[in-house]
């Protein structure tokens with residue numbers, strides 16, 4: 001395998017990382033918003049959120065990506081492959097993230113909230129100062145797990161013409177008639193990406209500790 | 216709104232409850248309860264399990280809005296604006312609640328915060344008081360409940376009795392006009408009850424205004440100015456503890472005492 005081919009694979013890995021990262025950056029807070037709407041039993045919106053989650057969760061990422069790519073011009077906005085890919089990743093991961101967040105919220109001890117209310121905290125303040133600092137710690141492993149699933153599912157975005165790492169490997173293999181080396185390199189790159197996220201989780205868990213995990 | 220008119224000749228009670236009614240569905244939990252707690256008084260609210268004691272406390276700080284009746288805090292109507300019929304909004308309710316300290320059966324401490332942080336959280340972020348001043352005051356309070364050395368500990372590392380003393384100090388840190396206790400010793404191992412009761416007795420002697428739901432008859436007998444017996448959501452008897460425990464007026468009170476004191 002040539003140095004040029006290797007660079008192409010690295011570029012592909014860069015695309016995989018960038019698109020996944022964008023999806024995560026948008027999808028994690030959106031997931032939290034969806035979870036809060038359902039947990040807070042916001043009228044109407046909670047039903048919309050529930051339908052959204054079940055629809056997105058049952059749509060394959062490839063299908064979602066194609067749907068967005070081909071549907072967008074017909075409603076007058078031609079968003080292009082990269083935006084379509086990021087949007088599809090975001091929608092997909094936000095639905096799964098919302099379930100992780102919601103699990104943490106549902107199991108959050110009511111008596112702590114009761115104390116917050118009776119000490120005059122507003123719902124927003126109680127969420128920021130009491131719930132969230134504990135919630136993110138309990139949600140982190142599930143969120144990181146979902147991030148790694150997203151990265152591993154990201155070859156789906158190749159359908160709209162994006163050359164991410166797997167597509168790059170396919171192309172190199174097709175021109176050199178030696179598919180094994182590029183796929184080995186691609187596999188190593190995925191492992192490195194996923195390992196990076198897991199390391200991030202370890203570091204943040206160690207830094208912020210699990211002090212007073214239960215009272 | 217500060218009252219700028221002439222002060223009344225007699226200060227109103229810190230807490231006055233008039234005709235309080237509360238139902239959950241068809242279950243009438245409080246059925247026309249009237250009682251009051253004067254400034255510096257300790258009133259013990261007694262009654263069998265399910266008689267509505269917790270609900271009454273939760274109505275006082277509007278965690279459960281009552282169906283009917285009035286709650287007056289130092290003469291000011293709780294839950295409504297300007298003494299009228301317009302319900303308070305979330306911010307007004309929060310401000311009113313922050314004048315009442317609450318101590319819970321299961322402590323309800325915030326586990327991600329240290330002991331000191333538990334104390335200063337609401338005074339700083341709800342009452343908007345100066346951090347340094349609040350910390351100084353919190354340290355004094357921790358000293359008073361005998362936990363000065365635990366200020367940097369997390370709740371998970373404390374015994375039940377220590378947790379509840381933190382719970383009391385946390386309520387006091389709000390400088391409340393009124394302290395509500397909901398069975399503060401019921402979740403404690405018997406050998407830890409004493410240390411919490413001792414703190415409560417000191418507070419009572421020092422003139423805190425307290426409404427205490429308890430099954431700790433020793434505390435009611437020694438520290439209460441008045442005892443209120445609640446049964447099936449109604450006030451059965453209000454009496455001084457000496458009279459209540461020696462010559463109760465009602466048959467229901469006699470039965471209650473049979474069960475909870477002489478058992």
Ligand SMILES: Nc1ncnc2c1ncn2[C@@H]1O[C@H](COP(=O)(O)OP(=O)(O)O)[C@@H](O)[C@H]1O
Nearest residue numbers: 239242244262263264265266267268269270271
């Ligand atoms: N949020 C609620 N929803 C429905 N029923 C409730 C609720 N809170 C209390 N109750 C009912 O009210 C009654 C009195 O409860 P409570 O005030 O907790 O009594 P106590 O504190 O004296 O044991 C019980 O029958 C209880 O089931």
Ligand SMILES: [Mg+2]
Nearest residue numbers: 268269270398
């Ligand atoms: Mg109770």
